Amino acid sequence: MATVSKIIPVILSGGGGTRLWPLSTPERPKQFLALTGDQTMFQMTVARVADQTRFAPPIIVANVTHAKMVERQLADVGMDAGALLLEPCARNTAPAIALAALTAGAADAPLLVMPSDHVIADLDAFQRAIDAAMPAVTEGWLVTFGITPTGPETGYGYIEVGEVLGDGLQRVSRFVEKPDQINAARMVADGNHVWNGGIFLFRADAYLAALAAYAPGILSAAKLALKNAQFEGAIVTPDAVSFGESPSDSIDYAVMEKSDRVAVAPVSMGWSDVGSWDALYDLSIKDADGNFCLGDVVQTQCENNMIRGAGLRISIAGAKNLIVIAHGNEVLILPRGQSQNVKALLALHDGDEKKV
Amino acid sequence: MATVSKIIPVILSGGGGTRLWPLSTPERPKQFLALTGDQTMFQMTVARVADQTRFAPPIIVANVTHAKMVERQLADVGMDAGALLLEPCARNTAPAIALAALTAGAADAPLLVMPSDHVIADLDAFQRAIDAAMPAVTEGWLVTFGITPTGPETGYGYIEVGEVLGDGLQRVSRFVEKPDQINAARMVADGNHVWNGGIFLFRADAYLAALAAYAPGILSAAKLALKNAQFEGAIVTPDAVSFGESPSDSIDYAVMEKSDRVAVAPVSMGWSDVGSWDALYDLSIKDADGNFCLGDVVQTQCENNMIRGAGLRISIAGAKNLIVIAHGNEVLILPRGQSQNVKALLALHDGDEKKV
Numbered sequence: 001m002a003t004v005s006k007i008i009p010v011i012l013s014g015g016g017g018t019r020l021w022p023l024s025t026p027e028r029p030k031q032f033l034a035l036t037g038d039q040t041m042f043q044m045t046v047a048r049v050a051d052q053t054r055f056a057p058p059i060i061v062a063n064v065t066h067a068k069m070v071e072r073q074l075a076d077v078g079m080d081a082g083a084l085l086l087e088p089c090a091r092n093t094a095p096a097i098a099l100a101a102l103t104a105g106a107a108d109a110p111l112l113v114m115p116s117d118h119v120i121a122d123l124d125a126f127q128r129a130i131d132a133a134m135p136a137v138t139e140g141w142l143v144t145f146g147i148t149p150t151g152p153e154t155g156y157g158y159i160e161v162g163e164v165l166g167d168g169l170q171r172v173s174r175f176v177e178k179p180d181q182i183n184a185a186r187m188v189a190d191g192n193h194v195w196n197g198g199i200f201l202f203r204a205d206a207y208l209a210a211l212a213a214y215a216p217g218i219l220s221a222a223k224l225a226l227k228n229a230q231f232e233g234a235i236v237t238p239d240a241v242s243f244g245e246s247p248s249d250s251i252d253y254a255v256m257e258k259s260d261r262v263a264v265a266p267v268s269m270g271w272s273d274v275g276s277w278d279a280l281y282d283l284s285i286k287d288a289d290g291n292f293c294l295g296d297v298v299q300t301q302c303e304n305n306m307i308r309g310a311g312l313r314i315s316i317a318g319a320k321n322l323i324v325i326a327h328g329n330e331v332l333i334l335p336r337g338q339s340q341n342v343k344a345l346l347a348l349h350d351g352d353e354k355k356v
Numbered sequence: 357m358a359t360v361s362k363i364i365p366v367i368l369s370g371g372g373g374t375r376l377w378p379l380s381t382p383e384r385p386k387q388f389l390a391l392t393g394d395q396t397m398f399q400m401t402v403a404r405v406a407d408q409t410r411f412a413p414p415i416i417v418a419n420v421t422h423a424k425m426v427e428r429q430l431a432d433v434g435m436d437a438g439a440l441l442l443e444p445c446a447r448n449t450a451p452a453i454a455l456a457a458l459t460a461g462a463a464d465a466p467l468l469v470m471p472s473d474h475v476i477a478d479l480d481a482f483q484r485a486i487d488a489a490m491p492a493v494t495e496g497w498l499v500t501f502g503i504t505p506t507g508p509e510t511g512y513g514y515i516e517v518g519e520v521l522g523d524g525l526q527r528v529s530r531f532v533e534k535p536d537q538i539n540a541a542r543m544v545a546d547g548n549h550v551w552n553g554g555i556f557l558f559r560a561d562a563y564l565a566a567l568a569a570y571a572p573g574i575l576s577a578a579k580l581a582l583k584n585a586q587f588e589g590a591i592v593t594p595d596a597v598s599f600g601e602s603p604s605d606s607i608d609y610a611v612m613e614k615s616d617r618v619a620v621a622p623v624s625m626g627w628s629d630v631g632s633w634d635a636l637y638d639l640s641i642k643d644a645d646g647n648f649c650l651g652d653v654v655q656t657q658c659e660n661n662m663i664r665g666a667g668l669r670i671s672i673a674g675a676k677n678l679i680v681i682a683h684g685n686e687v688l689i690l691p692r693g694q695s696q697n698v699k700a701l702l703a704l705h706d707g708d709e710k711k712v
Contacts, residue, residue, distance in 0.1 A: 022671075298704045300697065309687070312668065315378075315705070316689040317697035322675075324689060331665070331687055333672040333680060341656065341673035348654045349671070 007130070007201075008109050009049040009058035010100040013042055013070060013116040014087050016063070019276050021342055022330035023308070031117035032069050035274060036283055041117040042070070043077050048123060049112065050079065057082030059103055059111075061096040064088050064237060081234050088240035093198075094254035095246040098211055098222035099238060107205040110137050113251070114199050119283060121270025129267035132168030133201050141165075141261045142202040142210060144172070146194030148268035152184035155275060157196035157252065159264050160187075172262040175252060194266050197273070200251065201265075207255065215254040221246030277323045277332075277339035281306040295326075304336065363486070363557075364465050365405040365414035366456040369398055369426060369472040370443050372419070375632050377698055378686035379664070387473035388425050391630060392639055397473040398426070399433045404479060405468065406435065413438030415459055415467075417452040420444050420593060437590050444596035449554075450610035451602040454567055454578035455594060463561040466493050469607070470555050475639060477626025485623035488524030489557045497521075497617045498558040498566060500528070502550030504624035508540035511631060513552035513608065515620050516543075528618040531608060550622050553629070556607065557621075563611065571610040577602030633679045633688075633695035637662040651682075660692065 016029045024030040031042040039047065049055040057080055062070045064086040074081060085099045097113055104111060112130065120126050126145075133143040146159045155178060162173030175196065179187065187193035211219040221242055228239035247254075256262055274280050284292040290304035296313040299305075305322045307314055312326040323339060325332040334341055372385045380386040387398040395403065405411040413436055418426045420442040430437060441455045453469055460467060468486065476482050482501075489499040502515045511534060518529030531552065535543065543549035567575040577598055584595035603610075612618055630636050640648040646660035652669040655661075661678045663670055668682040679695060681688040690697055 298701055300700050300704060312682075312685050312687055314687045314689065315701040317701050318691050318694040319678075319689055320691075322689070324687075326668075326687055329668050331668055331670045331680075331682055333670065333675055333678070333689070335674050335676075338674040344656050345654055345671040345673050348656060 005106060005109055006056040007049075007054060007112050008056045008082065008104050008204075009046075010097060010111045010113045011042070011045055011049075011058050011060045011116050012093060012096055012113065013060055013062040013066065014090055014096055015115070015117060016090065017117070017275075018346055019339075019342055020274070020280070021346060022325060022327040022332055023310075027065075028069070029066075029117075030274065031115075032066065032073060035280055036119060039077065040073055041119075041274070043073050045114055045116045045118070046074065046079050047077060048114075048120060048126070054127075055112075056109075059083045059085065059100045060116075061085045061087060061100055063090065067235070084235045086235065086237045087243065088238065089244050091243065091246045091248040093251045094211070094215060094249045095218050095222055095243065097200075097207065097251055098218055098246075099226065099236075099243075101204040101207045102222055102226055103236065104204040107203070108138075109204050110134070110201060111204055111207065112199075112201050115273070117274060118197070118199070119270070119272040119274055122268070125267055125269035129168060129265040129269070130201060132166065133263070133265045136165055136169055136263050137201050137203060137206075140203060140206045141263045142206060142256060142259055143169070143200065143263045143265055144256060145197050145199040145201070146264040146266045147197040147271045148266055149188045149193065149195055152181060152188045153195065154179060154181055154184050156273075158184075158187050158193045159196050160193050161264055161266060165263050168267075169263050169265050172256075172264050175257045194264060195271075196252065197271055198252075200256075206261075210255045210259045214258040215247065215249065217247045218249065218254060277306065277325065277334065277342070278336060279339075281323065281336060306336070361462060361465055362412040363405075363410060363468050364412045364438065364460050364560075365402075366453060366467045366469045367398070367401055367405075367414050367416045367472050368449060368452055368469065369416055369418040369422065370446055370452055371471070371473060372446065373473070373631075374702055375695075375698055376630070376636070377702060378681060378683040378688055379666075383421075384425070385422075385473075386630065387471075388422065388429060391636055392475060395433065396429055397475075397630070399429050401470055401472045401474070402430065402435050403433060404470075404476060404482075410483075411468075412465075415439045415441065415456045416472075417441045417443060417456055419446065423591070440591045442591065442593045443599065444594065445600050447599065447602045447604040449607045450567070450571060450605045451574050451578055451599065453556075453563065453607055454574055454602075455582065455592075455599075457560040457563045458578055458582055459592065460560040463559070464494075465560050466490070466557060467560055467563065468555075468557050471629070473630060474553070474555070475626070475628040475630055478624070481623055481625035485524060485621040485625070486557060488522065489619070489621045492521055492525055492619050493557050493559060493562075496559060496562045497619045498562060498612060498615055499525070499556065499619045499621055500612060501553050501555040501557070502620040502622045503553040503627045504622055505544045505549065505551055508537060508544045509551065510535060510537055510540050512629075514540075514543050514549045515552050516549050517620055517622060521619055524623075525619050525621050528612075528620050531613045550620065551627075552608065553627055554608075556612075562617075566611045566615045570614040571603065571605065573603045574605065574610060633662065633681065633690065633698070634692060635695075637679065637692060662692070 158176040160174040162171040225238035225243035295309035321336040514532040516530040518527040581594035581599035651665035
C-alpha cells in the first residue's frame, strides 16, 4: 500500500453573507466572528485540521479586503497558512477551489475543501468520514460529505445517495435543489437523502480534470490569474483582470453535478452552517429559562430568547421567544423562527440609502 | 358680584420620574420630553394656561438643576413665567405649592396647581370644570379635579364623591389609596368614585391657612426659605438649608385629606398622566397596523408595537405587541402591558452599578 500523502485543507473564507447582520457585515463577515465560543468560525475551522500527522498547512482562500483579518486571526491561534490566496473579487466556489488546486503542488494531493463558517461538533465522526472517503479519493473520485438530516430543512440542497462504493461511501445518485417543505419532508422520511454540506474531498488533479471537462473557462481564468499573480511569502494575490474574467459558479453546478465519478460520505457530525440567528440560537448553550444572553444585557422574567448586546445595553423584561441583536448603532429584533426576515430588512435599508 | 381676579397657574415641574426610562432620566425627566407631539409635556402645560384674559403668568416650581431647561423651553414657545421657583431639593408637592402660594402676591389669588407632565385632551371640559369650581374656591374651599375613570386602574388614588355643593362640584367624601384590582373595579362600577388627578384650585390664603393648621412645619420652612432666598428677575432660589429642613409630603396627605372644606370637580377631559410606556402607546396615533414608530425605525410585518429609536437604528420584522425604546446607548424591550417592569430593570441596573 502506497504512503498516503497528507491531506491539504482548503479553507474557503471568501463569503460575505449577511444573514447574521448586524454582527456580520461585508467588512467582517460571519466566518470572522466568534459566534459560538471564544474563537471565530474561521479559527475553529483552521483548528479542525491542525493535526500535522494528517494534514498539511491549509490553503486559505479569502477576499483580498480581509487579508489582514485572516493573518491576525491565524496569528491569534498560532497557525500558519500553507498559502493564503487573496481573491480580488468574488467568483463563487469553483474558481476559488481552482486557485487552491493549482497551488497545491503535488498533483495527487488530496484536498479537503471546507467553508470557514460551519460548525462541526463531532470531529471524530468527521475524521471517520474522511477515512471512509480516502480510498475512492485516491482513485480519483470527487467526494462530497452528506449531512444526515435532522429535520425537513428547506434551506439546503439535498443529495440522493445511490450504490454503495465502500464502507461509509456511496455513489451520488442525484443532486436536488433546495426543496419546498413537502419535498424536504419526503426526502428526510425516505432515509435516502442527505444534506449537501459544501465540504469536499478530492485529488487536486481530479478536480482540475473535471474543470477541464465541464468548466474550462474557470480553469483557464484561474491559471492565467496565477500566472500573473503577485507572490509575497505564503501570500498569493492572483491577477485581478484575469480572475475577474472567470465565470462565477459554484463547485456543485460547475463540476459535482456533471461528473459521473462523484461519491458521498454520509455523516452525522453535529454540523451546522449557522445560516441564521435561529440556527445560532439552536447551537447556543442556554440558561435554565432558555435564554442565551451575551454582552451588556439586563433581563428579568424572560424566556427562550437570544439577546446579544455589543456596545449598547439591552434592558428587557417579560420577553419570550425573541432574537435581539445590538451592534454599533444597529438593533435587530425578530421573533424566533423568523430570522429569514433579516434579508427583507436589509433590502429596506438599501431602499433608505438609495433615497438619501 | 366682585371682579374675579385672574387665576395664577402653578406648574409643578420638580418631578424626576423614571417610568419612561430610557427617554426620561434624572437629567431630563418626563415633563421636559416631547412625548405626544412637537411640544414637551411642560410646554403643553404652559400653553394650556396661555389665555391672558383668564390666567396670570404662571408660577413655575422646578428643580434648580433644570433651570436652564425650563427657561429654554419657555423661550421656545414665547412664554414668560410670572415667577420661576427653583427648588434646591425635592420635598414633594406640599412644600413646592407652599413656595408658590407665598409668592403669589394677592392673598385671595386663586391658584390652579397642575403637574407639568399630564395630558389633557379636552381643554373645554377642563375650563368648564374650573368655572364650576370657582364659586367655592372664592369662598375658601380647596378644590381638586376628579377624573372620571375609564377603567379599573390600580395606579391612581381614588376620591369618593359626596354631597353636591353646586353645578359640577361635590364635597369630597373620602380619599382612597391606590386600590387593588377588585376594589378598583368596585369603585369604577359604583359610579361614585373618581381618580385623583393631582390638579387643584384654591385661594393662596386658603392653602396657607390649611398648612398652618395641618402642616405648620412645611409652612414655616417655606417661609424661611423664601425670606433667605436669592432673587434675580423672575427667578427665585429659596434658601437650600431652610427648604431642606421642610417635611417632605404630598399636598394630598399634608392638607387635602385633613381639611373639611375640600371639594371635587368631577371631569372627563381626556386626561392621562402618561405614567408608563403602555399609557403613551394608548395615547399615540398608530398606523393601520397598530404600530407607532418614531425615529430611525425599519420595520416589516409588525403589528401593534411602539418603537422609538433615537440615535440608533431599529430594524424589526414580524414583531407583535412590543415596546422598544432606544436612546443613547440604552435599548429597552418589553411586551406591551408589562411596562411596569421598567422599575425592576432599573433596580437591576443599580445593582450593576454598585458592583462596579
